[in-house]
Amino acid sequence: MMKVRSLFILVFLLIGILACQSTKNNFTDKKTNAQKFSIAIHGGAGDMKKEWMSDSLQEAYKAKLTEAIQAGHEILAKEGTAIEAVQAAINILEDSPLFNAGKGAVLNHLEKPELDASIMEGKTLNAGAVAGVSKIKNPIDLAIEVMNNSGHVMLAGAGAEQFAVEQGFELVPESYFITENRLKAVRAAKKSHSAVLSDEIINKMGTVGCVALDRYGNLAAGTSTGGINNKRYGRIGDSPIIGAGTYANNKTCAVSSTGAGEYYIRGTVAYDMSALMEYAGLSVQEAAEKVIHEKQPQLGGSGGLIAMDNKGRISMEFNTSGMFRASMDEEGNLEVKIFK
Amino acid sequence: MMKVRSLFILVFLLIGILACQSTKNNFTDKKTNAQKFSIAIHGGAGDMKKEWMSDSLQEAYKAKLTEAIQAGHEILAKEGTAIEAVQAAINILEDSPLFNAGKGAVLNHLEKPELDASIMEGKTLNAGAVAGVSKIKNPIDLAIEVMNNSGHVMLAGAGAEQFAVEQGFELVPESYFITENRLKAVRAAKKSHSAVLSDEIINKMGTVGCVALDRYGNLAAGTSTGGINNKRYGRIGDSPIIGAGTYANNKTCAVSSTGAGEYYIRGTVAYDMSALMEYAGLSVQEAAEKVIHEKQPQLGGSGGLIAMDNKGRISMEFNTSGMFRASMDEEGNLEVKIFK
Numbered sequence: 001m002m003k004v005r006s007l008f009i010l011v012f013l014l015i016g017i018l019a020c021q022s023t024k025n026n027f028t029d030k031k032t033n034a035q036k037f038s039i040a041i042h043g044g045a046g047d048m049k050k051e052w053m054s055d056s057l058q059e060a061y062k063a064k065l066t067e068a069i070q071a072g073h074e075i076l077a078k079e080g081t082a083i084e085a086v087q088a089a090i091n092i093l094e095d096s097p098l099f100n101a102g103k104g105a106v107l108n109h110l111e112k113p114e115l116d117a118s119i120m121e122g123k124t125l126n127a128g129a130v131a132g133v134s135k136i137k138n139p140i141d142l143a144i145e146v147m148n149n150s151g152h153v154m155l156a157g158a159g160a161e162q163f164a165v166e167q168g169f170e171l172v173p174e175s176y177f178i179t180e181n182r183l184k185a186v187r188a189a190k191k192s193h194s195a196v197l198s199d200e201i202i203n204k205m206g207t208v209g210c211v212a213l214d215r216y217g218n219l220a221a222g223t224s225t226g227g228i229n230n231k232r233y234g235r236i237g238d239s240p241i242i243g244a245g246t247y248a249n250n251k252t253c254a255v256s257s258t259g260a261g262e263y264y265i266r267g268t269v270a271y272d273m274s275a276l277m278e279y280a281g282l283s284v285q286e287a288a289e290k291v292i293h294e295k296q297p298q299l300g301g302s303g304g305l306i307a308m309d310n311k312g313r314i315s316m317e318f319n320t321s322g323m324f325r326a327s328m329d330e331e332g333n334l335e336v337k338i339f340k
Numbered sequence: 341m342m343k344v345r346s347l348f349i350l351v352f353l354l355i356g357i358l359a360c361q362s363t364k365n366n367f368t369d370k371k372t373n374a375q376k377f378s379i380a381i382h383g384g385a386g387d388m389k390k391e392w393m394s395d396s397l398q399e400a401y402k403a404k405l406t407e408a409i410q411a412g413h414e415i416l417a418k419e420g421t422a423i424e425a426v427q428a429a430i431n432i433l434e435d436s437p438l439f440n441a442g443k444g445a446v447l448n449h450l451e452k453p454e455l456d457a458s459i460m461e462g463k464t465l466n467a468g469a470v471a472g473v474s475k476i477k478n479p480i481d482l483a484i485e486v487m488n489n490s491g492h493v494m495l496a497g498a499g500a501e502q503f504a505v506e507q508g509f510e511l512v513p514e515s516y517f518i519t520e521n522r523l524k525a526v527r528a529a530k531k532s533h534s535a536v537l538s539d540e541i542i543n544k545m546g547t548v549g550c551v552a553l554d555r556y557g558n559l560a561a562g563t564s565t566g567g568i569n570n571k572r573y574g575r576i577g578d579s580p581i582i583g584a585g586t587y588a589n590n591k592t593c594a595v596s597s598t599g600a601g602e603y604y605i606r607g608t609v610a611y612d613m614s615a616l617m618e619y620a621g622l623s624v625q626e627a628a629e630k631v632i633h634e635k636q637p638q639l640g641g642s643g644g645l646i647a648m649d650n651k652g653r654i655s656m657e658f659n660t661s662g663m664f665r666a667s668m669d670e671e672g673n674l675e676v677k678i679f680k
Contacts, residue, residue, distance in 0.1 A: 125606045125639060131471075131576070132496055152575045153602045156472055157497050159574025234499025235492045236471070243583045243608035262493045266465045268583035268611040275612070279619035299465060 036330055037076040038213045038312030041069050041089050043099045043324030044206035045258045045304035050339060061098055062336045065326040068092040069336075072212060073328045082212040082220035082254075083121055083144065090117075090140040090224050093208035097179045099324075100206030102138060104179045105226025107186040113177040115226055116240035117143040118154075122219030122248035122310075129154040129240040135161050135171040140224045142169065143240075153242060157234075182229075189230035205320075207239055209246070209256025211308040219310060221246050221254035221270070227261070237261025243271035250310055252277040253284050258323070259296070259303010267291070267299055273307055284308065288315035376670055377416040378553045378652030381409050381429050383439045383664030384546035385598045385644035390679060401438055402676045405666040408432040409676075412552060413668045422552040422560035422594075423461055423484065430457075430480040430564050433548035437519045439664075440546030442478060444519045445566025447526040453517035455566055456580035457483040458494075462559030462588035462650070469494040469580040475501050475511040480564045482509065483580075493582060497574075522569075529570035545660075547579055549586070549596025551648040559650060561586050561594035561610070567601070577601025583611035590650055592617040593624050598663070599636070599643010607631070607639055613647055624648065628655035 043065060053061075072089035076082070094102025101115070108114045117139035118129035128147025131154065136142045142164050146155050155163055161171065207225035214220075223246045225239040238244035238261040245261070247270035248254035255270040264270075269291055276287040284307050292304060297319060304318025306325060316325045326336040383405060393401075412429035416422070434442025441455070448454045457479035458469035468487025471494065476482045482504050486495050495503055501511065547565035554560075563586045565579040578584035578601040585601070587610035588594035595610040604610075609631055616627040624647050632644060637659060644658025646665060656665045666676040 120606075127606050150573065151602075152573070153605045154576040154581075156574035156576055159572065163573040232499065233490065233492070233503040234496035236494040236496055241494075241581060241583075242605050243581075243611060247608070262491075265493045265582050266460075266467050268587070268608065271583060271608040271611055272615070275615035275619055279615055 035215065036213065036312045037215050038308060038314060038327070038329050039069055039072045039076060039085055039089065039210065040306045040308055040314045040316060040327040041065060041072070041093070041208070041210045041325065042256065042258055042304065042306045042316065043093055043208050045318040045320045045323035046205035047302070047320050048322040048338070058338060061324055061338060064093065064096045064098055065324060065336050066334065069326040069328045069334065072210060073332065076212060076214055079215050081216070082214040082218050083119065085212040085214065086119065086210040086220045086222040087140055087144060089210040090208055090222050091138050094138050094140065094224055097181075099208050100226045101208045101224040103177050104182060105177055106206070106229040107178065107182050108227075109186070109190065109230050109232040111178075111183065111186055112174055113226060114231065115139045115224070116236065117222070117224040118240045118242060118246040119143045119147055119222040120220065120242055120246050120248040120254075121147070122250040122254055125249060127153050127242045127246075129242060130160045131156040131236045131240040132234055133157065133160050134174050134177075136164055136169060137172045137176065140222050143222070145169070154240065186230050205258060205303065207258040209258060209306060211248070211254040211256055211306050213254070213308055213310065213312045217250065217310065219248045219250055219254035219308065221248040221256045223256045223258075238264035238269065241265055243268050245270060247271045247274055249274050253287070253307050253309045255305055255307045257303065257305040259320075260301045263296060263299050263301025264303065267295055267301060269296070269305065273305070277309070284313055285315045288317040292317040292319050375555060376553065376652045377555050378648060378654060378667070378669050379409055379412045379416060379425055379429065379550065380646045380648055380654045380656060380667040381405060381412070381433070381548070381550045381665065382596065382598055382644065382646045382656065383433060383548050385658040385660045385663035386545035387642070387660050388662040388678070398678060401664055401678060404433065404436045404438055405664060405676050406674065409666040409668045409674065412550060413672065416552060416554055419555050421556070422554040422558050423459065425552040425554065426459065426550040426560045426562040427480055427484060429550040430548055430562050431478050434478050434480065434564055437521075439548050440566045441548045441564040443517055444522060445517055446546070446569040447518065447522050448567075449526075449530065449570050449572040451518075451523065451526055452514055453566060454571065455479045455564070456576065457562070457564040458580045458582060458586040459483045459487055459562040460560065460582055460586050460588040460594075461487070462590040462594055465589060467493050467582045467586075469582060470500045471496040471576045471580040472574055473497065473500050474514050474517075476504055476509065477512045477516065480562050483562070485509070494580065526570050545598060545643065547598040549598060549646060551588070551594040551596055551646050553594070553648055553650065553652045557590065557650065559588045559590055559594035559648065561588040561596045563596045563598075578604035578609065581605055583608050585610060587611045587614055589614050593627070593647050593649045595645055595647045597643065597645035599660075600641045603636060603639050603641025604643065607635055607641060609636070609645065613645070617649070624653055625655045628657040632657040632659050
């Protein structure tokens, strides 16, 4: 009888100790999570060779990436939300003619801009997207407006612009977006009857995106693009597709991808990252390697992605020779890179 | 020494037996797989009550579902492909004014049709989609054309129609699609300033879709819809989104979903089915139950889906009170249902 009682006491003691341990761990985790914040951006992946880019052009890209990530980082540091940080960083890249989004986006076959963007919030799984807009200065802002105030997830073309006007957005003339370089590129592509020129492959990619984790432990992801040079037929790529170009879920990760959009849609790339983490138990880095170096090449797709898990760990993988990218952690440690 | 030798012989014998067994199983599996074919269709899920539908209307729905599934089944029996079967079945549903796709689709705020469709092939992961077309008699045909001959996955609006013309499609006038019932419904909704009328909730859903497994062991899925009654702003729902409304992968399953499109996009429903099977080891039925009865209700989404695994096993789940649906196996066993 004594032996049985002793055993009971021992078991209860053990349960007690384990419970305390578990509470302690949970508490530590939550605390760490609530304080930690992190941000990463990309400005597109592609087969860019160092010799194609002058040192000064490389410096210009790096300076703009730095400006964008610092803007997002500052918001996170001041206890802003991940959505606000993603918006601020993407706005700066959209406003720069260096990237294929907003001002300086590639032009379609009619020599007009046709812009796509999407956003997703990891806490609520709320999402917003716009496709084929040509009069919205910052398409990511309209994607956020769609998410918050339309009752829909995805609006396209003139309808999306009508919604924008009703929500108080100012329209800009199409000429705002058009740069001399992009005009040359689309005219050259039209002459050669191709959507991309091999020596100007940089025109193919250059989508911008951002992932962030805020002090509240919430993830967000956003993507903005002009699509592909000389595109026709109202083509929609992966950037405005939730699950392909953009995905965020506090359970797993936030993802923004950049690459050959058709392959990224077929691979449901952004949600696949989340599914590999949630269902197959992969880390964000393992998932990114699987998607970018195994699954996409098997399909025939080239490009890259940036991803962040709910602890702020960042993965930036690409199977091309370069990807404009930057990351910055809580301590302000900055990394800005173009090539491998 | 003898003992060790005996042990080796025993191990080799065991390996030999197991290898034979495994080869035999593989062979049987392949044979069964190559012969088996199966098809399922849906005509939309919604909160439809029996008392809202006269017996004759129920019979009309069942007759059209039967006609559609038999057309697809006949193609599979004659060794046609899963894509051909999906197309044939969906064409019949698109041509019928009973369903919210093709002729008789719901109308947008401007009292015009705005149709979406998508298709995916499980063997190649090739996919095609069109969004916001209003002059294409059978949007699923154009989605197949996009998949096979555009170099893209998704085309929208007037651009998609221009592609169609260049590929030899005939355009139909918008009046072709418009029925008296749908006109009444959109005008009533405009008066009441809502996208849906509670007593005409049937107008909200009614998307059509098909999944099939052919004699070659290949899966395919397709979806076609008019979206939601009185929709505005170029709204795109889940139906033309690969990974949300439609997905097919020979590794796992083919899926066509129908429901509150915004929630289905945010849940990446169709690809989630595949990921739950591939990464979490769920059966097609378990995956469908998880998505439709757990994950979608958590998000707030109502609707259903049809799914088929690569052995031809069918799941048709919905969290509404009804879903127009039918299935037919190799032996021609037909099941046609509307309510639970």
